[in-house]
Amino acid sequence: MYSLNQRFDNEDIPQEEYITPGHVACAGCGASLSMRLALKGLGKPTVLVVPASCCGVIPGPWPLTAMEIPLFQAAFETGGATISGLKAAYRKRGMDDICVVGWAGDGGTFDIGIQALSGAAERNDDVIYVCYDNEAYMNTGIQRSSATPEGAWTTTTPVKEPKSEPKKDIDEIMVAHRIPYLATATAAYPHDMTAKFKKARSIKGMRFIHLLSSCPTGWRTPENLSIEVMRLAVLSNIFPLYEVDNGEIYRQTVIPDAIIPVDRYIHLQGRFRHLSEEDIIEYQAMVDKRFGRLKERF
Numbered sequence: 357m358y359s360l361n362q363r364f365d366n367e368d369i370p371q372e373e374y375i376t377p378g379h380v381a382c383a384g385c386g387a388s389l390s391m392r393l394a395l396k397g398l399g400k401p402t403v404l405v406v407p408a409s410c411c412g413v414i415p416g417p418w419p420l421t422a423m424e425i426p427l428f429q430a431a432f433e434t435g436g437a438t439i440s441g442l443k444a445a446y447r448k449r450g451m452d453d454i455c456v457v458g459w460a461g462d463g464g465t466f467d468i469g470i471q472a473l474s475g476a477a478e479r480n481d482d483v484i485y486v487c488y489d490n491e492a493y494m495n496t497g498i499q500r501s502s503a504t505p506e507g508a509w510t511t512t513t514p515v516k517e518p519k520s521e522p523k524k525d526i527d528e529i530m531v532a533h534r535i536p537y538l539a540t541a542t543a544a545y546p547h548d549m550t551a552k553f554k555k556a557r558s559i560k561g562m563r564f565i566h567l568l569s570s571c572p573t574g575w576r577t578p579e580n581l582s583i584e585v586m587r588l589a590v591l592s593n594i595f596p597l598y599e600v601d602n603g604e605i606y607r608q609t610v611i612p613d614a615i616i617p618v619d620r621y622i623h624l625q626g627r628f629r630h631l632s633e634e635d636i637i638e639y640q641a642m643v644d645k646r647f648g649r650l651k652e653r654f
Contacts, residue, residue: 369550370396379422381414384579386569386586387488388414389543391459394486394567397553400425402455405439407469408432409461410495411488435460436472439483455557458485462503463493466524477533477562484556484563487526490571498574506642507635509627510574518630522642527566527600534603536561541597542568544586548597548609555599568595576626588621593647598654606653618643 374395381388387410395402403426406412412429415421430438439458446454460469465487473485492510493499500510502524513519530538537559541549549567556563568589570582577585589595590610597610618640622628631639 369393369546370399372396372399374400374402374424375415376422376424378416379414380416381410382571382573382579384570384572384577384582385410385414386490386543386567386571386582387411387461389582390488390549390567390569393543393546393549394459394553394565395425397550398455398457398484398557401453402457403428403442405430405435405442405456405458407435407438407458407460407464408495409459409464410490411459411461413495430458432464433468434472435464435469436474436476436485438472439485440476440479440481443481443483456483458483460485460487461494462487462489462491462526463501465489466503466526467501470529474529474533477530477535477564480535480561482560482562484565486565486567488567488569490569490574491523492571492574494571494574507628507631507639509576509630515630527564530564531600531603533562535564536602537563537599538566538603539564539599539609540566540568540595542586542590542595544583544590545597545610552599552609574627576629577624581624585621585624588616588624591616592618592621592643594618594621594643596647596650598650606650608651608654 375392405428407430415423435458439456443456489503491503492501498510499512500519504510504519506522507518509515509518537556539552541552568586570586572579590597591612598608600606619636622636
């Protein structure tokens with residue numbers, strides 16, 4: 357069971373570091389926190405493929421890098437295809453032990469890269485695809501994506517016309533491919549997150565991990581509240597943490613002691629500041645309905 361004030365020690369989290377000080381992420385960036393923990397769970401030998409995104413910039417400008425593992429840059433729409441091709445190349449060279457990981461934002465996953473991702477999943481290629489989801493195109497100016505929540509402000513959905521469509525359910529889209537493993541995770545629960553990456557590495561075939569990744573700039577939150585806002589997303593059932601084996605066996609991995617109302621999550625973020633109390637009541641009903649459907653599968 358977990359609560360908002362949960363504290364974690366470092367037991368069972370590997371001490372090795374694969375992303376070093378000196379990267380150029382914004383203060384409080386959920387993406388850099390997520391990558392640090394994910395790589396601890398994956399270990400070596402691992403290579404990353406990063407389509408156009410914040411994480412294509414964070415390691416630093418060539419020839420400098422903050423990464424302790426190989427990183428390949430890919431075009432926005434080619435994440436799934438590039439990891440498939442790279443894994444095939446390593447296998448051809450007798451290097452099948454190398455874990456090939458795609459690391460893409462929500463724009464490169466939910467939208468621009470979904471065709472290549474679906475192809476890799478349909479083929480059940482032996483790769484891991486990670487979506488660090490900060491719910492907008494943050495690297496290019498906070499534009500709306502299909503991962504942007506309903507009612508949220510972005511630079512292309514201004515306060516007078518916030519996003520009117522619900523967030524795309526990428527997890528159920530991937531489950532429908534019947535891939536061997538899918539998981540949701542967040543850096544606010546580091547033990548859960550590293551355990552899922554360790555498990556993903558031990559499985560053959562396509563694995564998909566969906567990370568909620570706070571963005572202080574785009575979410576309009578204080579830098580020091582990145583972990584808290586991600587934890588509130590879990591405790592309010594906005595972003596439940598679970599895993600799915602073979603598209604059939606659902607397991608909730610973090611069960612809150614008590615469910616927190618969504619307004620505690622919403623009120624921390626300037627991107628929702630324009631919402632009325634009636635809007636928040638509707639948001640709560642939407643979250644309850646969505647989680648109710650999911651809960652039937654646990």
